[in-house]
Amino acid sequence: MIYFDNAATSWPKPAAVTEAMAHFMTEVGANPGRSAHRRSIEAGRIIYETRDALARLFNVDDPLRIVFGSNATEALNLALRGMLRPGDHVVTSSMEHNSVMRPLRAMEEEGVVEIAVVPCSSEGFLDSADLEAAIRPDTRMIALNHASNVVGSFLPVAEAGAIARNHDLLLLVDAAQTAGAHPLDMKGMQIDLLAFTGHKALFGPQGTGGLCIGERVGVGDIQPLKQGGTGSRSEREQQPRFLPDMCESGTPNTVGLAGLGAGVRFVLERGVEEIRVHEVELTKRLIAGLLEIPGVVVYGGHDAEMQTAAVSFNVERVAPSEVAPMLDERYGIMSRVGLHCSPAAHRTIGTFPVGTVRFGLSLFNTVEEVDVALTAVREIATVECGGDWRSDPK
Numbered sequence: 258m259i260y261f262d263n264a265a266t267s268w269p270k271p272a273a274v275t276e277a278m279a280h281f282m283t284e285v286g287a288n289p290g291r292s293a294h295r296r297s298i299e300a301g302r303i304i305y306e307t308r309d310a311l312a313r314l315f316n317v318d319d320p321l322r323i324v325f326g327s328n329a330t331e332a333l334n335l336a337l338r339g340m341l342r343p344g345d346h347v348v349t350s351s352m353e354h355n356s357v358m359r360p361l362r363a364m365e366e367e368g369v370v371e372i373a374v375v376p377c378s379s380e381g382f383l384d385s386a387d388l389e390a391a392i393r394p395d396t397r398m399i400a401l402n403h404a405s406n407v408v409g410s411f412l413p414v415a416e417a418g419a420i421a422r423n424h425d426l427l428l429l430v431d432a433a434q435t436a437g438a439h440p441l442d443m444k445g446m447q448i449d450l451l452a453f454t455g456h457k458a459l460f461g462p463q464g465t466g467g468l469c470i471g472e473r474v475g476v477g478d479i480q481p482l483k484q485g486g487t488g489s490r491s492e493r494e495q496q497p498r499f500l501p502d503m504c505e506s507g508t509p510n511t512v513g514l515a516g517l518g519a520g521v522r523f524v525l526e527r528g529v530e531e532i533r534v535h536e537v538e539l540t541k542r543l544i545a546g547l548l549e550i551p552g553v554v555v556y557g558g559h560d561a562e563m564q565t566a567a568v569s570f571n572v573e574r575v576a577p578s579e580v581a582p583m584l585d586e587r588y589g590i591m592s593r594v595g596l597h598c599s600p601a602a603h604r605t606i607g608t609f610p611v612g613t614v615r616f617g618l619s620l621f622n623t624v625e626e627v628d629v630a631l632t633a634v635r636e637i638a639t640v641e642c643g644g645d646w647r648s649d650p651k
């Protein structure tokens with residue numbers, strides 16, 4: 258069994274993640290911040306430690322400016338719905354995931370915002386000059402994917418940070434694909450709002466994620482997505498106006514956050530740079546091997562240094578929706594097929610509406626697994642296409 262669907266969600270998780278979750282369930286189990294007893298205090302401490310580990314990973318000064326939610330989608334909705342006001346213009350890219358596109362399109366239809374989608378190259382790259390050219394006097398925010406979930410291409414987030422500062426705009430970064438797998442420095446990259454998900458390269462469980470809110474964002478500028486009990490200022494019927502409570506109503510996913518904390522500490526101990534070196538090595542080998550197979554088209558820039566460990570490809574004449582089950586049923590290789598919730602990205606790279614097969618690698622994958630997958634793709638391409646069909650006129 259080879260798990261190559263890490264760009265969707267990572268598996269396996271480090272043992273410490275499962276242990277931290279089991280510890281919470283069996284030894285702690287209480288509601289954080291709601292009661293004064295020892296287990297409630299312990300639950301609160303576990304959550305604070307997760308915030309603290311994330312603050313170290315992303316270079317955030319104040320861990321209390323990290324707001325937890327159920328995933329990157331919720332964090333992105335909080336950043337967009339919570340920050341944008343009627344009349345705002347937003348600049349984004351054609352490589353965005355629907356978790357950015359759909360809230361923006363919905364707000365556009367509601368007449369709240371106008372958006373400019375800056376086209377990227379067919380390899381999935383964005384020219385920061387095009388980004389800057391799309392800025393208007395009423396632009397308030399740049400919303401950018403750090404790396405495409407379709408072809409892995411890095412978008413120029415640090416350049417966008419400098420552009421945003423020059424034009425006095427906010428920069429929102431969707432780090433769903435990079436958090437834990439690529440260095441992320443909120444201050445160094447001048448990111449104002451950083452949305453992350455817990456269940457991919459941070460090795461946490463599903464149902465965890467959050468938004469890091471930079472110092473340039475005033476607490477009064479954010480409108481929470483929901484109001485309710487926070488365990489703080491309970492004498493008041495109005496929502497508290499301080500972070501993170503303001504944006505974290507209701508009992509949190511403490512067991513999930515216990516696991517996420519262990520995942521982030523694992524990443525900190527291993528070192529993002531070391532994780533990245535391993536993933537680049539595997540990605541290089543995968544791209545080079547796929548490019549050698551007749552009948553296989555590999556998307557993106559074909560340069561492992563310029564992308565994450567997500568690699569999209571197709572076997573010509575065979576629909577990706579057929580290739581993925583063949584990989585699973587014949588070889589035990591798990592991939593992700595289709596549009597990957599990113600129709601704009603597939604339009605950009607020319608694979609809409611059928612999509613691609615995507616291999617998403619992680620720290621836990623090996624060179625041997627890459628080689629087995631390459632043999633499998635070669636066999637599928639040969640058998641299903643009747644040999645080296647590129648020299649076959651039919």
Ligand SMILES: Cc1ncc(COP(=O)(O)O)c(C=O)c1O
Pocket residue numbers: 264265328329330331354356402404405406431433434454455466
């Ligand atoms: C680039 C990108 N943004 C956002 C998301 C949404 O993440 P989640 O499903 O954890 O909300 C994903 C998930 O695949 C993604 O790849």
